[in-house]
Amino acid sequence: MDKFTKLTGVAAPMPLINIDTDMIIPKLFLKTIKRTGLGINLFNEMRYDDDGNEIADFVLNQPAYRDAQILVAGENFGCGSSREHAPWALLDFGIRVIIAPSFADIFFNNCFKNGILPIQLPKEDVDKLMDDAERGANATVTVDLEAxxxxGPDGGSVSFEVDPFRKHCLLEGLDDIGLTLQKADKITGFEQGRQAAQPWL
Known part of the structure; x- marks a missing residue:
């Protein structure tokens, strides 16, 4: 997992509430167990018409937001089924930060495990960032995880809370496998000791 320290990027406004995981990545695309290749189908039903053509007024199809790395959204982002493909699709598209007043719990947890920083803020702060995001190509926002x-683009700032352990994992680029590998010496020592004591196993 890539480390997350500080990100400066374009923020895309998505002022919808209850954006569920089926909207993020429809069930049609859940046949893969790979974490890559899903970005092209992110928000598929909102991005493309029935013939597969881009819908011009969808935010991520607009030139200013095609390379957005930050989403500013409404309440209850990531609700619905607990599919981990949802953060995979967001990350594959290039989204590293999602800012919203609230998140579904399982989606929120899955984001951290996949290198995405979900930031929960009071609605008034999200509304200000939504206004910033609506500036198009000028909607450049910096997210400093360490601080x-x-x-925002005008220099105004807002602080956010994050669980210390999850912050540590993002700063160090540690997913569940990475955390386990930090204890590789102890695991190897245990296995060697067990093999010596119980060679028949």
Whole structure:
């Protein structure tokens, strides 16, 4: 997992509530167990018409937001089924930060495990960042995880809370496998000791 320290990128506004995981990545695309290749189908039903053509007014199809790395969204982002493909699709598209007033619990947890920083803020702060995001190509926002501060295009800033352990994992680029590998010496020592004591196993 890539480390997350500080990100400066374009923020895309998505002022919808209850964006569920089926909207993020429809069930049609859940046949893969690979974490890559899903970005092209992110928000598929909102991005493309029935013939597969881009819908011009969808935010991520607009030139200013095609390379967005930050989403500013409404309440209850990531609700619905607990599919881990949802953060995979967001990350594959290039989204590293999602800012919203609230998140579904399982989606929120899955984001951290996949290198995405979900930031929960009071609605008034999200509304201000939504206004910033609506500036198009000028909607450049900086998210500093170490300082826990978001800085908008005009220099205004807002602080955010994050669980210390999850913060540590993102700063160090540690997913569940990475955390386990930190204890590789102890695991190897245990296995060697067990083999010596119980060679028949």
């Amino acid at each position: 826990q501060v978001i800085t």
